[in-house]
Amino acid sequence: MAGLQREVDPEYLFLEAPRRQVFITGSEAVAEAVKRANVDMAVAYPITPQSESMHLVGDLYAQGYLKDYYRGENEFAVMAAVHGASLGGGRVFTATSGPGTLRAMEMFPVWAGSRQPIVCAFMCRGVSLPPSIQPENIEMAMLLDVGMLMFHAEDAQDFFDMILKAYAVAEQPDVHLPAGVFVDGFFVTHTRSAVLLPPDDLKLSAYDPRRAPVPTFDMETPPIRMVRDPLLNKSNFISYAANASWHQEIAAAAERARKHIRRYMGGLLEVEDPAAAIFLAASGTAVSQSREAIKVLKAEGIRVGLIKIMSIRPFPAREIEAVTAHAALIVVPEFNIGGWLAREIKASIDNNRRVVGGPRVFGGMTMPTELIVDQIKNALVRSGAKRPRSPRRDLSG
Amino acid sequence: MSTKIITPVAQFAELLPQEYKDLVAHGPYHERRSVRDLGTFKEIVDEHPHCAGCGVALAVRLLAAALPSPADTLIVGTPGCSFFSLVQTALNYSNTAFGNQNAVAAGLKRMLEIRFPRVHKDVVVVAGDGGIADIGLDLTLHSWFRREKITTVMLDNEVYANTGGQESGMSRQGRVLNMAPRGKLFPKIPVFELAKVSGCVYGARVTVAGPYKVGRAVRNAVLLARELGPTYVQVYTPCPTNMKFPPDQTLRVAKEAEKDHYSFEEFMSAEAAEYLTRLKATSEESEKAPELAKP
Numbered sequence: 001m002a003g004l005q006r007e008v009d010p011e012y013l014f015l016e017a018p019r020r021q022v023f024i025t026g027s028e029a030v031a032e033a034v035k036r037a038n039v040d041m042a043v044a045y046p047i048t049p050q051s052e053s054m055h056l057v058g059d060l061y062a063q064g065y066l067k068d069y070y071r072g073e074n075e076f077a078v079m080a081a082v083h084g085a086s087l088g089g090g091r092v093f094t095a096t097s098g099p100g101t102l103r104a105m106e107m108f109p110v111w112a113g114s115r116q117p118i119v120c121a122f123m124c125r126g127v128s129l130p131p132s133i134q135p136e137n138i139e140m141a142m143l144l145d146v147g148m149l150m151f152h153a154e155d156a157q158d159f160f161d162m163i164l165k166a167y168a169v170a171e172q173p174d175v176h177l178p179a180g181v182f183v184d185g186f187f188v189t190h191t192r193s194a195v196l197l198p199p200d201d202l203k204l205s206a207y208d209p210r211r212a213p214v215p216t217f218d219m220e221t222p223p224i225r226m227v228r229d230p231l232l233n234k235s236n237f238i239s240y241a242a243n244a245s246w247h248q249e250i251a252a253a254a255e256r257a258r259k260h261i262r263r264y265m266g267g268l269l270e271v272e273d274p275a276a277a278i279f280l281a282a283s284g285t286a287v288s289q290s291r292e293a294i295k296v297l298k299a300e301g302i303r304v305g306l307i308k309i310m311s312i313r314p315f316p317a318r319e320i321e322a323v324t325a326h327a328a329l330i331v332v333p334e335f336n337i338g339g340w341l342a343r344e345i346k347a348s349i350d351n352n353r354r355v356v357g358g359p360r361v362f363g364g365m366t367m368p369t370e371l372i373v374d375q376i377k378n379a380l381v382r383s384g385a386k387r388p389r390s391p392r393r394d395l396s397g
Numbered sequence: 398m399s400t401k402i403i404t405p406v407a408q409f410a411e412l413l414p415q416e417y418k419d420l421v422a423h424g425p426y427h428e429r430r431s432v433r434d435l436g437t438f439k440e441i442v443d444e445h446p447h448c449a450g451c452g453v454a455l456a457v458r459l460l461a462a463a464l465p466s467p468a469d470t471l472i473v474g475t476p477g478c479s480f481f482s483l484v485q486t487a488l489n490y491s492n493t494a495f496g497n498q499n500a501v502a503a504g505l506k507r508m509l510e511i512r513f514p515r516v517h518k519d520v521v522v523v524a525g526d527g528g529i530a531d532i533g534l535d536l537t538l539h540s541w542f543r544r545e546k547i548t549t550v551m552l553d554n555e556v557y558a559n560t561g562g563q564e565s566g567m568s569r570q571g572r573v574l575n576m577a578p579r580g581k582l583f584p585k586i587p588v589f590e591l592a593k594v595s596g597c598v599y600g601a602r603v604t605v606a607g608p609y610k611v612g613r614a615v616r617n618a619v620l621l622a623r624e625l626g627p628t629y630v631q632v633y634t635p636c637p638t639n640m641k642f643p644p645d646q647t648l649r650v651a652k653e654a655e656k657d658h659y660s661f662e663e664f665m666s667a668e669a670a671e672y673l674t675r676l677k678a679t680s681e682e683s684e685k686a687p688e689l690a691k692p
């Protein structure tokens with residue numbers, strides 16, 4: 001029961017508490033995370049495939065786990081309402097998806113600009129005409145530079161862990177930024193998988209507004225006029241400089257998040273077979289498909305390593321550069337038409353002709369393993385490289 | 398907010414500007430002040446970069462003087478002219494995106510109710526006609542439909558002033574403005590009438606030509622929002638710069654509007670009327686209006 005939950009340190013909840021395995025959907029994993037996150041208030045608006053998770057958060061409110069919850073009138077209003085609630089000094093949660101993300105877009109830089117540790121789950125889906133409610137994650141490309149931390153979950157287990165851990169990272173006094181936790185809709189939200197959960201009588205310790213690096217909006221801090229002349233709207237160098245330094249500080253806060261991400265999530269990325277000369281680099285469900293492709297390729301004698309990128313903002317550019325220093329080929333499969341992850345990786349490493357963007361699927365298409373396998377084989381043929389035999393390394397850059 | 402929070406330690410007090418010291422010693426935070434007392438206390442907004450003769454600036458000054466407990470009042474606004482003085486009030490003021498003000502205020506009010514269950518934290522939206530009636534209309538109305546316990550104050554200058562004098566939904570029909578080169582083709586959006594049918598327990602339509610009326614309306618609205626539900630005050634705040642009249646004519650323009658299309662009007666629910674009668678009786682008893690304890 002809600003009233004019987006005990007507050008514990010994030011370390012204990014994430015790393016030490018005993019876990020029990022359940023077989024749940026990604027939407028249910030969201031609710032399990034919110035249940036243990038000591039959230040004060042959540043605001044919801046229906047959109048596929050996010051709705052079910054916010055229904056379940058509503059149930060948590062009815063059971064007493066949250067102190068307030070309501071359905072807002074649209075996503076812009078919902079993101080504005082959690083912004084107001086967060087300004088008021090409490091912990092909030094909401095979720096959205098695809099067109100909802102775009103409708104609410106104006107609020108994300110506002111969250112970052114006002115340094116609010118709001119956690120929002122994004123169940124990514126198509127956004128354009130012809131209409132599609134199917135999975136693809138093009139909306140992530142549009143959020144890359146709003147100032148929010150961004151984590152991309154591979155599966156329901158990741159989704160559960162990342163939502164909880166996002167609060168721990170986002171609320172650090174030297175970070176204090178919003179965090180988005182992303183999954184590819186339907187693949188994760190609507191399928192069941194085994195998820196390990198800590199006991200539900202434990203929850204994160206409450207948000208403490210006194211640790212915030214910005215004053216809480218509650219008239220409990222000296223409100224005496226701090227601005228003699230509004231910096232905004234003024235055409236002078238001082239106001240430009242003040243505005244610019246504020247933005248620099250937001251970027252710096254995201255940089256400072258790296259150490260907390262390492263501490264709670266174990267790193268910004270995970271690497272399998274770091275000695276391989278060919279890598280699949282991916283985030284979200286493309287990681288799971290890459291794992292399958294790696295098995296197929298291995299059976300054919302082609303050795304391929306895996307780079308699973310968990311933190312999109314901050315982006316693990318240096319880590320990727322180090323891991324791929326010796327690599328001859330880096331293939332980046334994605335669930336979107338734009339190929340934003342391939343662009344990010346190309347911008348992070350030397351000799352970026354080694355990066356092959358694709359396969360890309362969208363509009364609800366699945367990503368058959370063969371597509372990834374073919375992409376790697378074709379790239380090898382094109383590059384004229386010999387096939388790297390498993391387990392010996394033939395390609396050394 | 399307690400006086401303790403703003404009172405500086407003796408060693409530090411000397412370093413603070415006179416203005417700060419005046420606010421602590423003679424500000425309106427802990428002694429009840431009203432529009433009638435203007436000129437006798439240190440106001441929470443007393444300088445601003447608005448144009449000369451700005452009706453919005455006057456309305457903000459009156460509103461700030463009328464707040465029943467400024468020590469626990471949070472103002473939510475929008476970009477626009479109202480922001481110029483509001484950002485300089487000695488209150489927590491938030492100016493987020495354009496049009497989201499009533500949703501921000503709703504979330505804020507709910508969180509403050511969670512965190513301060515025994516203190517009235519008054520959340521007041523103060524924004525222009527563009528923010529409330531145009532871009533934010535759905536959020537304005539939905540906050541009323543949901544019966545959010547917030548006050549909405551529209552500073553209606555009947556034009557987008559800050560962006561250079563464009564037609565707004567609150568502009569008068571026929572008026573030639575930027576983006577309405579042949580004159581506005583439809584009447585003012587009836588936000589005041591919408592407030593009546595959308596859940597507001599109290600509403601008042603006033604102009605800056607009636608400072609006491611503005612003060613009374615704001616005070617009633619904030620007190621009733623605490624207890625009963627959403628309230629709405631619509632203030633006519635003429636803009637000399639965009640409406641092209643001399644800045645010393647603002648009050649005359651407002652007075653003329655009062656006789657013409659901006660007559661004083663007030664509505665309230667039966668519950669609100671009963672509450673205000675009770676409040677008046679209690680305040681007459683104790684001379685000073687007491688802060689009503691929460692049940």
Ligand code: SF4
Nearest residue numbers: 447448451478558636
């Ligand atoms: S443009 Fe009009 S509303 Fe804006 S500050 Fe000047 S007079 Fe006031």
